[in-house]
Structure formats: structure tokens, C-alpha cells
Amino acid sequence: MRLFTLLRIANPEQGIFGVLKDGDMPFCVTVENNAFVIPDGDYICRRVNSPKFGNTFEITNVPGRSNVLFHGGNWEEDSTGCIVLGEKFEPIWDEKRKRLKEGVMESNKAFSEFKERTVGLVTFSLKVRTVG
Numbered sequence: 001m002r003l004f005t006l007l008r009i010a011n012p013e014q015g016i017f018g019v020l021k022d023g024d025m026p027f028c029v030t031v032e033n034n035a036f037v038i039p040d041g042d043y044i045c046r047r048v049n050s051p052k053f054g055n056t057f058e059i060t061n062v063p064g065r066s067n068v069l070f071h072g073g074n075w076e077e078d079s080t081g082c083i084v085l086g087e088k089f090e091p092i093w094d095e096k097r098k099r100l101k102e103g104v105m106e107s108n109k110a111f112s113e114f115k116e117r118t119v120g121l122v123t124f125s126l127k128v129r130t131v132g
Contacts, residue, residue, distance in 0.1 A: 002124040015076030028110040036081030075103035085110040
């Protein structure tokens with residue numbers, strides 16, 4: 001089964017930031033909401049059709065949770081427990097809070113690359129690890 005690995009590399013107040021690898025190759029960055037952390041562990045992801053995010057993958061068997069998806073966005077508030085994909089980390093102006101906030105940019109590009117890498121897959125394995 002194809003293996004993806006999420007390596008969490010930073011956990012500031014503004015989210016949990018990581019890198020997503022396809023096999024040994026890192027290909028995008030991630031941000032997760034601090035309030036809804038997926039425990040480190042090994043998971044199976046299955047293809048789903050989300051009404052909000054379209055064709056994507058759900059991380060199954062997350063303790064006490066369901067509908068944990070991969071999708072686009074810019075910062076932790078764009079997720080209530082899902083994995084938000086981006087191409088790079090960058091401070092983004094948060095108009096609501098009137099301040100710069102760490103996030104991920106070029107999310108549509110990263111989500112498109114994720115979909116290209118998963119073409120033809122119905123499931124894949126995901127390792128979630130916190131480093132550092």
C-alpha cells in the first residue's frame with residue numbers, strides 16, 4: 001500500500017505546522033488546528049467525495065473523530081481537525097484579527113498536487129509523527 005508521512009515540525013500558538021511526504025519525497029507543507037490534534041500513529045486513508053471539498057481522502061480511525069480530511073486553506077482556523085495543505089509557510093494578514101499570522105500559501109496548488117499523486121488510489125497508509 002502507498003505510504004504518506006506527515007511530519008509535524010513546529011507547534012506555535014498559530015497551529016501545528018508540518019511536511020507531508022509521499023514515500024521519501026516531501027511535496028507540501030501542512031497546518032492543523034491545535035484544538036483538534038490527530039494523535040501520532042498509523043492510519044488508513046480512504047477516498048471520499050466531500051460536499052465541501054470534493055474528491056479527497058479521509059483519515060480513518062482517528063480516536064473520537066470522523067470526517068478528518070485533506071483539503072485546502074491558509075491557517076489553522078480553516079480546519080476543525082483536518083490537514084490543510086500548502087506549498088510554503090508564510091505570514092498572512094488576518095483581516096478579522098487585524099494582525100499577521102503564520103499560515104500556508106498556495107493551497108490550491110498543493111491540493112492539486114496531492115490529488116495528482118493519489119490518482120487511481122482508493123486507500124493509502126498515513127504515518128503521523130511529531131519531530132523535534
